[in-house]
Amino acid sequence: MGISKIGVLSSNTGFGKSGKEQLEKLAPEHGITILISEVYDKSATDLTAEVTKLKAQKVQAIVNWSIEPANRL
Secondary structure, eight states, X not given: OOOOEEEEEEESSHHHHHHHHHHHHHTGGGTXXXXXXXXXXXXXXXXXXXXXXXXXXXXXXXXXXXXXXXXXX
């Protein structure tokens, strides 16, 4: 797909933390640079501020690592 610069969102849960750590570990092996990473509270329902920060870094894609169903991008 040609994506090499991503932003990562992750919830402040064990699942979010471990997923973020794995992304940080594996991304370089696949030619992917994580330009910015933001952690948010698992009860958040609006991620506008976090997404705005990621977009400002000119990421090509955003990975949201969480299992919380209420998240809206």
